[in-house]
Amino acid sequence: MDSPDVGELTPPNRTLMGPGPSDVHPRVLRAMTTPLVGHLDPSFLDIMDEVQELLRYTFRTDNTWTIPVSGTGSASMEAAYGNLVEPGDTVLVPTNGYFGGRKAEMAERAGGDVVTVDAPWGEPLRPEDVAAAFDEHQPDVFGFVHAETSTGALQPDVPELTAIAHEHDAYVIADVVTSLGGVELRVDEWDIDVAYSAAQKCLSAPPGASPLTLNDRAMNKILDRDQSPRSWYLDLSLLEGYWGDDRSYHHTAPITSVYALREALRLVAEEGIENRWERHRETAGAIKAGVEGMGLELNPEDDYWLPSLNAVRVPAGVTDGEVIDYLLSEYDIEIAGGLGDLSGDIFRIGCMGHSCRPDNVAFLMTAFADALETLGADVDADAGIAAMRDVL
Amino acid sequence: MDSPDVGELTPPNRTLMGPGPSDVHPRVLRAMTTPLVGHLDPSFLDIMDEVQELLRYTFRTDNTWTIPVSGTGSASMEAAYGNLVEPGDTVLVPTNGYFGGRKAEMAERAGGDVVTVDAPWGEPLRPEDVAAAFDEHQPDVFGFVHAETSTGALQPDVPELTAIAHEHDAYVIADVVTSLGGVELRVDEWDIDVAYSAAQKCLSAPPGASPLTLNDRAMNKILDRDQSPRSWYLDLSLLEGYWGDDRSYHHTAPITSVYALREALRLVAEEGIENRWERHRETAGAIKAGVEGMGLELNPEDDYWLPSLNAVRVPAGVTDGEVIDYLLSEYDIEIAGGLGDLSGDIFRIGCMGHSCRPDNVAFLMTAFADALETLGADVDADAGIAAMRDVL
Known part of the structure; x- marks a missing residue:
């Protein structure tokens, strides 16, 4: 087997105006050239604290449980569904876009029973339809998409949706992949239990470390699970050991992607x-x-x-x-x-x-x-x- | 909530002589400053082909199914176990190191019944013990660690181990996290069905895109599964759509991590x-x-x-x-x-x-x-x- 003859990396110089990735800021690219420290280095533990603080600012939340997941946006989505949904839970998901279908897939693989609330592609969910779906199905978990990447439709009335869910003691998972850092989003004020996003949309970092936040209520459901989540890599009760007070080894964090996200989030904080x-x-x-x-x-x-x-x-x-x-x-x-x-x-x-x-x-x-x-x-x-x- | 005041990224300048990450070559850091193209851009599809070719060279394999998994090493490990192991499969794993235990965790979450073959920490498995374990348990899948990161022990006799497994019609998963690109490894010649690794060990790229290779026999087991794997993100039958001939969207690839891996693998090919x-x-x-x-x-x-x-x-x-x-x-x-x-x-x-x-x-x-x-x-x-x- 001969050595492959692969030349220098010279992709075309695109202007990225699609659904993501977006253009990465030069300061973020530069941050990625920073030599690595170990994922358990004391200096990296400080960097983790800083990233968590910057993520809380960007999500508009005080949630302790605010971390970058070690994968691209679909990994943070599966971390949310795979941990919060337990076998036998009823999970209400929308049908008004491509990414609603993905949630159903993930909820089913987590052992959930999926029910849907409908709206045409390109339109948001109507609160009255969500309320009717709650009355009919009594779901344990309700997932919705704040900014549907597949249709370009914004979901208004988020506080109304979360209020309906909470009146039914359900948990709310918000997909904020295409809103975080670009479109008004207030996790705490809107009473969202879990929200996940990606790096390569409005944060303009390369994909690889994906924001996730959970309030104590959601995290307690996860820590009280009877069965372990079905993914070890995305198990938040284990990740608690690394991102929480213990700082114990779980898996090797994507160090350079965390550097990139940190710089992208600094740009958010500087701009406001x-x-x-x-x-x-x-x-x-x-x-x-x-x-x-x-x-x-x-x-x-x-x-x-x-x-x-x-x-x-x-x-x-x-x-x-x-x-x-x-x-x-x-x-x-x-x-x-x-x-x-x-x-x-x-x-x-x-x-x-x-x-x-x-x-x-x-x-x-x-x-x-x-x-x-x-x-x-x-x-x-x-x-x-x-x-x-x-x-x- | 005020903007956090987080300064420039200035970690100490470490020399990395631990169990990983290793020092990243300056050319790899530089490759990461390359502006992004989209994950479905025709130019990125070419880059994917190149990375696959370079990975095959490094694994010493002709396997079509040779890809970087979108996460760090534990993600490629879970992609291997989570896809190849079906509910009810008996999975034989070693107890001679920390990472044997992790395999058991992942195999159980995939629905497998775990049995073990023992050796003291720091010693390799003995072929006669593996043969005895096969006779006793008739496992469907056998996982072993080629280079145990937790003990610094190399597993010799790999062809003997794979021969035992194949005489029993079992599948072999090799953990080559700390050998790929640094220690003799011959996936095809040694008849390994599935091997996974990480970027931040002997390849010296930042963690984030993790090598995985599967032969047709292993991939056919996965494509013939009755039930979907329990992770959507790591589902290889879906990833086939992206990395295979269709090039259809599954999830956003970690583009910059793929750039980094490509450059790290070019360095392997240049050196031989x-x-x-x-x-x-x-x-x-x-x-x-x-x-x-x-x-x-x-x-x-x-x-x-x-x-x-x-x-x-x-x-x-x-x-x-x-x-x-x-x-x-x-x-x-x-x-x-x-x-x-x-x-x-x-x-x-x-x-x-x-x-x-x-x-x-x-x-x-x-x-x-x-x-x-x-x-x-x-x-x-x-x-x-x-x-x-x-x-x-």
Whole structure:
């Protein structure tokens, strides 16, 4: 077997305006060049404390149990479902997007009985439907998606949903993958028991260490389990030994990913979380104005608009795939198409974290206008650019 | 809630001579500053192919199913056990080290019935004991540790062990966490069905993407499962969709960790895998000669010496903890103590990947001699340094 001849790493220089990963800030890339210390080094234990403190700030929570999970976003999702859901628990999940289905998969594998609350793809859950599902099924755990990456729809009324769940003594798991650090989220004030996220969306760190927070109520359910969770790697009662007071070895933490997350979270703290939410609304607002100015429609109603992920309906005259390919090949810009029920119907244009900048928006809208015009869509590109410029 | 005031990342500049992580090569750190492309970008699909090719070279295998798992080493271990072990399978695991116990935990959570084959901590399994355990228990899956990180013992006779298992139609899972890329390992020639490893040992990449290889026989068992594996994140039948021909979305890969692993594996290919094994034997041989020259003993017999992790018995007159603390505080060198049955009895001195260099060995031995003399151990430090210099 000869040595493979693999050359230097020279990927193209993309501008990442899809559903994630987003562009990583140069300071975060630089932090990743920091030589490693051991995962039990006293200096790393201090770094862990700092990351936990920064995560609490970003989640808007005082939860002790606030950690980065050693994997990408789906690992933090499975850590939430795999630990909180016990065999025989009834788990209520939504059907209004791709990531609701993933929750059902994970809850079932954890031994839960899955029931659903329905809404069309691209629309949020209605509190009255959630209340009716609670009355019918009496679930033990209720999972919902705050910011649906697959549809670009924001779930409003979060405190109403958590109140319904808590009136029924249920636990609430919020998917905040595409909101944390970019869209208003208040874990404690909104009474969310468990929330999980990812690094590569509005935090703009590379995927690899994924935020998770649990309040004492949720953690007590986990620590009182009769059976161990089905994953050893993601067992939070064991991870408590490492991230809690003992600092005892469980598994080797992804040290460099923790360095990266720390730097990304420092950028959040320096900007101020509320300023950051406002920046996302304003900057993504220019995308929204621009595409609407061209004559295109956003898929969600304005009340459910998700600044971090703009779902734009594909206009007549083009297919999603040819526009996506054009942007990638002609401009090195990544955007994405729809999934599931919205496959072929929408473009998904992210505006997250360090990707959420006026220069990226101006470049994207210029390229998008060119793609639509060149490929023959019936749009008023000049009006769109003018509308974008008014806001930007 | 005020913004946390967390300063620049400035960890101490350690020399990592413990059980991992090892020092990361500057080229690997630099590769991690490469701006991200999306996990479905055509250019990333090419990078995935390259990483798979490089992993095959390093594992000495032609297995199609050779991928980095999106987590640290324990994630690749759980991917192996959680997928190959089905509920009701009998799983034979060793008791001769800390990581045997972890396999039992994972196999049980996967629904397996665990039986054991015993050897003292620090000694390898004997083929006759494995054969007896097969006759007694008729296990479906046999897991063993090629290089026990907790005891510094190498398992010889691997082809004999795999032959016993295959005569009984069982599957073999090899833990090669502390051997891959540093100690002779031949997955195909030795007839290993599944092998998993980590990035932060002899490959010297930061932990975060962990090598796993499975032959078709093992993969067919997984694809024929009646029940889904209990983890969605680590489900190899779903990961097949991403890493196989379809390249369909499962979860977001840890892109930067894949970049890092690619560069670390390029360094392996440039050096040549057999040269690399030889470098570890020679360079770690200077540690072995040095500590023996001082009058210390290695815990394993010479036949089971593991160059990548040298288990040195703690001499009279000092405790492991005070020596470890002295090296860290006075020299910024990380080594570790024993675990479990060997707790307090051994030092664990790693010599892995980019840490396995003459300059590191000279520095370590100088510091170790100082620590032992200063703290009052009965050693002949000068003789040890001379013996180390003879080999180095």
